[in-house]
Amino acid sequence: MQFKVKEMFQVSVLLFGMAVAASARNEPAPAANQIVAFKQKSSGPVGFMTTSAGAPIEVTDTSTLNKNLIFNEFFMDSLTHLVRERIPERLVHAKAGGAFGYFEVTHDITHICKAKMFSKIGKKTPMAARFSPVVVERGGTDTSRDARGFALKFYTEDGNFDIVGFNTPMYVYKDPILFPTFVRAQKRNPATNLIDGNMLWDFLTLRPESLHMFLIVFGDRGIPDGYRHMPGFGIHTFEVSNEAGDKHFIRFHFIPDAGIKNLRSAEAAKISGIDPDYATRDLYNAIASGKFPSWTVKIQILTLDDVKNARIDVFDVTKVLPQDEYPLHPLGRFVLNKNPINYFAEIEQLAFNPANLVTGIQGGPDKVFEARRLAYRDAQYYRLGANFNNIPVNCPIQTKVFAYNRDGVAPVKDNQRDIPNYYPNTFNGPVPYKEEKHAELIQIYQDEANNFEQARELYINEMTKDERSRLVENVLYSLGGAIQSLQDRAVKFFTLIHSDLGSRIEQGLQVNRTGFNWDHDI
Structure with a gap:
């Protein structure tokens, strides 16, 4: 195999330049030195080895030569666990970076939404964030030309509230029956096991409403320069209600305080060959170095009359809401200030579900939102088991859970102890609360998607x-x-x-x- 001298020279120069730049700034590399840092904060071995059942392991058990393997519990425990260490990979958004932090209210919106997380200025809610390319597999590159997931979990006192958004202000299709088609068209050809441009363009040209989003994917915003410089959008128009039961509708915007930055194709290709984990590494190092990334949170607000009189379907996820008609209103900001201690436990098992809503936020009335409520829950059941909400990173940490769910694959925690396991009952099991001014999600009618006008606006004016x-x-x-x-x-x-x-x-x-x-x- 022959290598082009010029290309090798360019890669060498780029590598050398990156090393010189890092040296000149005298910046630490927390991600590269994580295991070194662990040693430095430990005075010695953290303890004696045990099996997963807690039995201590004697030093002679760490060698199997000339011994009966089946009687060596260290060997048996290690080997049988190894072949079971991988859980099903996410179908999309398999590769990701993530972190933890808090959301803080900076502006009052209690006049439109009674959710407790928005109850007063200055209120902070713990949260988790996960950022991810859509199509690439877990071993892929962070700098692919692709849309990005922008998923947030807020641990509120009313339970978890999830926003499973994107880095584009619009989505691909309006009819959720197209989701399997869209995913398969971007995945590998079943015969060749290769990404196939014919499949992608067959979908895009059969469903031309998708071209609105793909103008961004193929444009300058198609490859974010790391996650710290990536905006996010809730995509859906959420229905919210206040204490009086009045309905409003909002779209979420998350604007990086470090500024929006993107990579050009050639630069992204070079980085991909050198550091496929570029965005994940950048996020980890920034947080570990105390340079906590933050995003300003703004919302577009519509009244029920606005919805009725709008010239577009404001619930169409393939469209944006024009900001000259529905301006942005500040709401708050979120800061990511804590890296995961263990990636698998805290990011790979981080399970999002658009159905995770709280009092005052009814969700989106569109069919894509309704379908996602099913699909995300079903995906987590498949990947993590029926008790995925008992995994620590998914637990609603600010409220006590009283669910009638029982048993199943671990983790079951205390399995609700001795509380009755059926409802209704007359033996003092948990009972539902009654909400004053209960708000029901509105019912809407949606036409077929058609958004050439907004795509034209994007091309000409943006x-x-x-x-x-x-x-x-x-x-x-x-x-x-x-x-x-x-x-x-x-x-x-x-x-x-x-x-x-x-x-x-x-x-x-x-x-x-x-x-x-x-x-x-x-």
Whole structure:
């Protein structure tokens, strides 16, 4: 195998430059020195080895040569556990970085929402955050061109409240029946086991509402420069209610206080080859060094009349709510100031569910939100078992749980001890509370998705000339390998978004066809 001297030189220069820069700043590398730091804070071995059942392990048991293996409990305990150490990988969002911190209220919104976590200015609520590329597997790269998950768990006194959002202000589809199709189209071809551009572009051109989000994915915002510089969005328009029972509707925006930064394709490709865990490492090192990342939290607020009179479906997750019509209102900020002590226990087992709602927040009335309430819960059952909410990182730490759920695969904790295990009962088991001014989620009717207008607005008014050029380049890089019929369909829809965009992509494809035989490669 031959290597290009120029490319090797460029990589060497980049590596050398990174090392020199770090040395010049004299910055510590907490992630690289974690195990060293553990030794330094320990006066010696933390204790004597035991089996998982607690039996002490004698030094002769650490060797198996010329001995009966089945009688060596250290060997048996270690080996049989090793082959069971992996749980099912998340179907999407498998690779991630995460941390813990707090949310603080900075502005009063009690006039629209009675959730206790928003009850007064200055109130702090502990929270967890998990950031993740959508498509790549667990061993993939942090700098792939992809959307990112932006998931937050708030440990409130009314139970956990989860916002399972994205780094894009809109989502891909309006009809949740498309979720399996969307995922499979981006995953590996079942025959070749390779990522297949034909599959992706077949989906995008069959469901052109997805192009609104993918203008961002293929644009300058498609590769965030680490998680600390990545914005987040709740995607859904949440229904909330106040103490009087009045309904309002809000969309969440999370704006990084360090500023929004993104990587260009060439830079991301270089980083990918050197440090595929770039974003995860950056987040860990920043927190460990005391440079705690923070985000300002803002919301768009709509009244029931706003919803009724809106010119768009404000619950359509493939659309954004225009900020000139529904301006941003400050709500608070969240700070991440604690790294996980054990990644598997605290981040891999961190289980999100849009159904984790609290009094005063009814959720989204759209079908995607309804489907996610089922899908996320079912995914956690599959990955972590029926008692996943008993895993410490998922426990509602500010309230006592009185559930009638019992038994099942561990962890069961105290399994609700001797409390009656059925409801209703007359033996003093837990009973439901009665909410004053109870609010029901509104029922809505939704048309088929159609958002070329907003995609056009994004292309013309939110992208500079240079950004539009890079968007075209990135689209061509992906679309250029697809068969011509898919290319022609894509050009048709890009033209519907804007004639300039369609024309530039069409011209770029024609140049590619002249220089390369794409069909032959396929």
